[in-house]
Amino acid sequence: MKVKMKMTLLPALTLSLFLFLSLPSPALSEPERCNSKDKKVLLEIKAALNNPYLLASWNPATDCCDWYAVDCDEISSRIISLTIFGGNLSGQIPPAVGDLPYLQTLVFRKLSNLTGQIPSAITKLKHLKMIRLSWTNLSGPVPSFFTELKNLTFLDLSFNDLTGSIPPELAQLTNLGAIHLDRNKLTGTIPESFGKFTGSVPDLYLSHNQLTGPVPKSLGNLNFTVLDFSRNQLSGDLSFIFGSNKTIQIVDFSRNMFDFDLSNVVFPASLTSLDLNHNKIFGSLPAGLTALDFQYLNVSYNRLCGPIPTGGKLQSFDLTSYFHNRCLCGAPLPAC
Structure with a gap:
């Protein structure tokens, strides 16, 4: 009888042990990845922005590596990216962003109620590679202090209310791939130093400002890929930008x-x-244009004369690419 009882109890004890081991144990739960210092800074940023709904996921009870707009490094678990995009957010860029020492990407974009000037605290972010502060209502000057961010490869300050002149010191950044200062209210001239970039030669987007004067001849010494100076008040000669030895691909001087x-x-x-x-x-339009593989061409509203060269892609564009010139003629315009 006793032997039978022991045999009956054995499966029950085994099942109980299995169920006990299957229960979640607080001691065995996955530890939080987020660095506590970074978490504290993020909560300071949220408070400075008046705790917007956009950052509702920034809950101190959860792992900040899982929060919206935040990326952590897989190895160190430090915050390397802060990308706040769109939504109803008001205030100024909190200086606390400078207290995320491992940040490589900083984005505040399409936030129409973001105001104030660009804080100098950003200069503490020595690992920063990409900064995009665009489509906001940021005002004040384009800061020269960006030159302290030696690892910067992309600078986008477009679609803001920035005023003043373009700081010539930006040419000291040797790793830049692109500078976007378009769609602001910048005045003055294009800096002479922009023809003296060492290292990378960045794409320059300076359109829709109030820039004046001639384009510095120094820019003819570099091989740019993209130049957009459209919708300014620039004047003078631009022929030095071109040449058979250049590698420029996209030009907008309209x-x-x-x-x-x-x-x-x-x-x-x-x-x-x-x-x-x-x-x-x-x-006149030079015959050499026929040898180019144009995707876009517009020389309208100038003082050009003579026949449009025949060949290549020049006749593939409609008359709007050529009209309103002094005496330009030939297909797609009326015959000469």
Whole structure:
């Protein structure tokens, strides 16, 4: 009888032990990845922005590596990216962003109620590679202190209310791939130093500002890929930007007051997009344009004369690419 009882109890004890071991144990739960110092800083940023609903996931009871707009490094678990995009958020960029020492990417974008100036605390972010503060209502100058961020590869301050001149010190950044200062209220001239970048030669987006004067001749010494100076009040000669040895691909100099003879300009084989509309450019269209693989071309509203060269892609564009010139003629315009 006793033997039978022991045999009956054995499966029950085994099942109980299995169920006990299957219960979750607080001691065995996964530890929080988020660095406690970084978490504290993020909560300070949230408080400084008046605890917006956009950052509702920033709950101190949860792991900050799982929060919206935050990325942690897989090895160190330090915050390396803060990307706040869209939504109803008001206030100024909190200086506390400078207390995330491992940050590589900083984005505040499409936040129409974000105001104030760009805080100098950003200079503490020595690992920063990408900064995008765009489509906001940030005001004040373009800070020269960005030159302290030696690892910066991308600078986007477009679509803001920034005023003042372009700091020539930006040319000291040797790793930049692109500078976006377009769609602001910047005044003054393009810095002479922008023709003296060492290391990387960045794409320059300076359109939709109030820049004046000639483009510095120094820019002709570099091989740019993209130049967009459209919708400013720039003047003078631009022919030095081109040449058979250049590698420029996209050029938009439209809606300025550029005034030079286009007849003998040699365009590089790399050029795929050329927009010169609404200037005071004169002369004729050079025959060399027929050799280029254009994706876009617009020379309308200038003072050009003579026949449009035949061949290549020049006749594939409609008359809007050529009209309103002094005496330009030939397909797609009326015959000469």
